[in-house]
Structure formats: structure tokens, C-alpha cells
Amino acid sequence: MGSMTGRAGLVTGAASGIGRATAIRAAQEGARVVVSDLELAREPGEETVRLIRDAGGEAHFQACDVSRAEDQDALVAFVLERFGALDFAHNNAGIGGGGELLADVEDEDFDRVIAVNLRGVFLGMKRQIRQMLRGGGGSIVNTASNAGLRGVKRLAPYTAAKHGLVGLTKNAAVEYAEDRIRVNAVAPGTIMTGFARGATPERLAQIMKPQAMQRIGEPEEVAAAVVWLLSDDASFVTGVTLPVDAGSVAG
Ligand code: NAD
Structure with missing residues (x-):
């Protein structure tokens, strides 16, 4: 029996990278998973679903732009319609930053990154927690970043959003611990996904x-930590942001 047997839940940003790896790993551990991503990523999202089904798991795709409240409503409703319960959520969808120093960041670019990476997590957690309260408990993991724990040059909007996400994670953890809802985050270092593939060799060396x-x-190395936090194996862990970063916080 896997560590997620009998559990039903959702992963956002699951058409690729860390989200796809988490959806697959959770399904391998016995979970039923709603794979979610933007409508424009439906095709790779459906591919994640296929990979899970081909391995004998149960998964469905539901489009959701995490920055839209109505999409987040529909996502939780879809999980309930398919599975009858929401036991876990991985709020993972995120976008990068523009690469400017703070004084050069366009106001609109700041708002865009906050809307997806921070407000999107708030909108998701709010709905997930309401349902988990009705269901008698649950487990949430949010994808922060190394940049949620320290400043990173030329990444101000992203760094601000991920620090905010770490704060939201702590707050939700203390507010809902007695309701049997655990809320944690992972803080990945540089992972080989769309994020890293777009970077120049010089930028990669720097980060x-x-x-x-x-x-x-590799995304699977983050997924393993996420699924551990989601599962009852981490039953005494809440409010943490776990670095999964090859020792960056040690240095
Ligand atoms: P990725 O680009 O492969 O995956 C991100 C996914 O999020 C994509 O499928 C994209 O379509 C989706 N997405 C973007 N905007 C969305 C929105 N508004 N609503 C719903 N989905 C949306 O990259 P990844 O590395 O797998 O990123 C996943 C998370 O990991 C992000 O939150 C990112 O900030 C975080 N992260 C990544 C790294 C890294 O080095 N790759 C490091 C630290 C943190």
C-alpha cells in the first residue's frame, strides 16, 4: 500500500515540471489526482493524465488559471464531483520574474507575478481549506523557492511573492492545526524544468x-519531498518550508 492510498486531491501547474512529477508520484503512492494547469497547457496536462493512467493510476484534467477566483472555485468543485473528497492539494503553479533590478521593474510585471505566485496560492488555499474543514482534515503543500528564503539579485517580484507564500503557509498552519489540516511548503533550488531550460548558461552558473x-x-527530487509532506508520513510536521536545494541553505 502506498503512502497516499485512498487520498484524493489536486496539483496545480501539473502540465510540466515539478507539478507533473508530483501528480505522477502521488498517483504511484495510490492517490487519485486532478491534474490542473492553464487552458493553454491542456495538451501537456492531458499528457500528465495519460502517464498516470498508463501506470494504472486514476487522474483527470481540469483547466484552472490560479489567479482567477472562479477557476479556483471550479477546480475544487471538479475534484469533489470526480472523487467526492479533497484530502490534499499541491499549490505549485508559478511564473518567473523579468530579470531587472528592483528600480527597473515595471509596475505591471510586479502585479502579474504577485497575482499568480502569491494571490493565486491564497485563492487556492482559501477554497481548499473550506472544503477540508467540511471533510474533517487534509494536507496542503505550496511550492515556494530558494528565493522565498533569501534575496536573489534581479528577482524582486518573484522573491517578494515567494516570501509571502512562506508567510501564508505558516499562518494557515497555525490557524488550522487543530482542525487536522497540515500546511507546508517546499523551497526548491534550481530544478531542470521550463524555468531552468529558459536560462542562459551564464545565468544558470550564477543561480x-x-x-x-x-x-x-530533477523535478522528481522535489516531488518526493512534496508527497512525503502531503502524506501521513509527515503527520507531526506543519508550517515548515522544506529546502530541497542541494545544500544552498547550508552555505
Ligand atoms: P514549469 O514552467 O515547468 O511549470 C510551471 C507550470 O505552471 C506550467 O505548466 C505553467 O503552465 C503553469 N502555470 C503558469 N501560470 C499559471 C497560472 N496562472 N495558473 C495555472 N498554472 C499556471 O516550472 P516548474 O519549475 O515546474 O515550476 C513549478 C513551481 O516551482 C513554480 O511555482 C516555481 O516558482 C517553483 N520553483 C521552480 C524552480 C526551478 O528551478 N525550476 C525553483 C524554485 C521554485
């Missing part, structure tokens, strides 16, 4: 510098 292991991580 990899603090990683003591001196290599780029």
Missing part, C-alpha cells in the same frame, strides 16, 4: 553557485 552539490535538480 547554481550556492548549491553545494553543484548540480541542477
